[in-house]
Amino acid sequence: MHRSQRMALVGAMAITAALALAPTASAAGTGTTRVLIATRPNPALSTAPVALYGRVKPTSSTTAPTGQVCFYDGTSTTTLGCGTLAAQANGTMQTHIKVSLAKGTHALVAKYSGDSHYAANQSKVLLLTVS
Template sequence: MALYGRVKPTSATTLPTGRVCFYDGRSLATLGCSTLAPQANGVMQAHIKVALTSGTHAIVAKFSGDAHYAAAQSNAFALVVS
């Protein structure tokens, strides 16, 4: 399965750089990190591939921030694996 994190730029001239890391709140485990890459729609995106055990996982994405964009964290979202 793949997890995607998107960071939308607030400026057309300064794109965010850095990494997005994904966490499983159920086990407090780091699932992985990926460097942002530009997409055709102007959004910066990071993605990782993960293998999760069955059950409900509380997934959180954290953006590291850079010189122009503050670090940020998503709300947890429930991902059910069966």
């Protein structure tokens, strides 16, 4: 083998090893979180957007959760929208979106995607009346 062939072979092995060690998108953590949902205002008017807030707090770790929170209306599989978590002054990770909702009562849920440290989780249902 020529020196240039050996270098190419060694380089290929280094790349293969680096790829094997990289975490995959499907890697799910086992840590637990508490997911909260809040709205502003509540009750709301159909003529103005409503801000939906999703907060994710670890229950037993100081590692900050990463990822997204998506918001759902009732048992629908269609999302109202998603936001990426960002740190807040109190150490909580939070995201928010603004949506327009039709008149009526809405059963809102925030679902956290999970990350390499924490499993996916969701909030309890929050009822929002829009008039």
